[in-house]
Structure formats: C-alpha cells, structure tokens
Amino acid sequence: MIIQVLRTAFLALGVGFMVELCSIWLSCKYLPTFFDANLITILVALLAINTATMGIVLTKIRDLSDRSDSENMFLKTRAQMLLSIKEQISLVIIAMILLSIKSSPIFSAIQNMPLLLNSLITAVFVYSLFVLYDTAKGVLIIIDFKG
Numbered sequence: 001m002i003i004q005v006l007r008t009a010f011l012a013l014g015v016g017f018m019v020e021l022c023s024i025w026l027s028c029k030y031l032p033t034f035f036d037a038n039l040i041t042i043l044v045a046l047l048a049i050n051t052a053t054m055g056i057v058l059t060k061i062r063d064l065s066d067r068s069d070s071e072n073m074f075l076k077t078r079a080q081m082l083l084s085i086k087e088q089i090s091l092v093i094i095a096m097i098l099l100s101i102k103s104s105p106i107f108s109a110i111q112n113m114p115l116l117l118n119s120l121i122t123a124v125f126v127y128s129l130f131v132l133y134d135t136a137k138g139v140l141i142i143i144d145f146k147g
Contacts, residue, residue, distance in 0.1 A: 001079070001083060003112065006084070008127060008130050009123075009127065011126075012123040012124075012126040012127035012130060013119070013120070013123045015122070015123065015126045016120060016121070016124075016125075016126055017119040017122075017123070018121035019031065019119075019121045019122045019126075020115060020118045020119040020122055023118070024115070025048050029100070031118075031122065032114075032118045032121070033121065034121030035099075035118075035121050035125065036099060036102070036103075039095050039099065039121060039124070039125060040096060040099070041090065041124070042097055042128070043088070043091055043092045043095055043124070043125075043128055045129070046088065046128050046132055047085075047088040047089070047123065049132070050084060050085075050086065050088060050131065050132060050135045051141060052137060053136075054081050054085075054135065054138075055086070057081075057135075057138055057139055057142050058078075058081070058141045060142050061074045061077060061078075061142065066140075071089050077138070080134075080138075081138075084131055084134065084135060087127070087131055088128065088131055089129075091127060091128050091131075094124055095121065095124045098117055098120050098121050098124065099121065101116075101117060102114075102121070
C-alpha cells in the first residue's frame with residue numbers, strides 16, 4: 001500500500017514539475033493563478049464526489065457480500081477506499097500549507113522557490129486526479145463483477 005502511494009506521489013511530482021517547466025517555457029501564468037484561487041475548492045469538491053461515489057460502490061459491495069455469505073470478501077477494497085479518503089484529506093492539508101508558504105514574502109525571495117512550490121501545487125492536483133481515476137476504475141470493476 002505504501003509503495004502504491006509513493007509511486008503515485010512520484011508520478012504526480014514528475015508531472016507537476018513538467019507542467020511547471022512548460023508553463024515557464026510558454027511564459028504562462030494561468031495555471032499557478034488558477035490554483036492559487038481554486039485548488040482547495042477543487043480538492044474538496046473531488047473529495048465530496050469520491051465519497052458519494054464510494055457510498056454507491058459500498059452499497060453494491062454489501063449486496064454482493066450478502067449474496068455470497070462472505071463478510072471478508074471485500075476487505076482489501078474497503079482498505080483501499082479508506083486509504084483514498086485519507087489521501088484526499090492529506091492533499092487538502094498539503095495544498096493549504098503549500099499555498100500559505102507560496103503567499104509568504106519570506107519564501108518568495110528564495111531563488112527558484114516559485115518553481116518548486118508551483119510544481120508541488122500542480123503535483124497535488126495531479127495526485128487528486130489519480131485518486132479520482134482509481135475511484136472511477138473501482139466503479140467499473142464493481143459493475144463488471146460476477147459474484
């Protein structure tokens with residue numbers, strides 16, 4: 001489980017860094033400005049969407065468990081869903097910290113700090129998209145499940 005989180009985190013960091021490099025290369029300030037104003041709202045909205053989706057998935061899982069008379073059938077699924085919620089709450093907290101640091105005049109004076117912070121902020125967004133993708137994938141797996 002930790003390896004999966006680390007793999008996703010490093011992938012998100014790589015994508016965030018590449019996106020920030022492209023923004024610098026194109027002299028584009030849209031994405032950092034957009035994230036400064038909207039990232040927390042987006043993350044909370046994605047958390048709400050994923051939580052509602054998980055509720056629907058859990059209802060279906062409960063039906064499948066009742067039919068098969070196996071309580072332990074979906075323990076890994078439940079653990080993954082709990083991890084997903086923890087990840088998303090952590091992303092909201094990390095985003096708040098990063099955006100606070102970014103707005104501080106102390107850190108803005110440090111060379112290359114905007115590159116680092118914007119890359120990390122974009123990585124938080126990308127990671128949240130990975131979580132959303134995993135939830136959507138789980139819905140499709142449940143739909144196709146023959147139990």
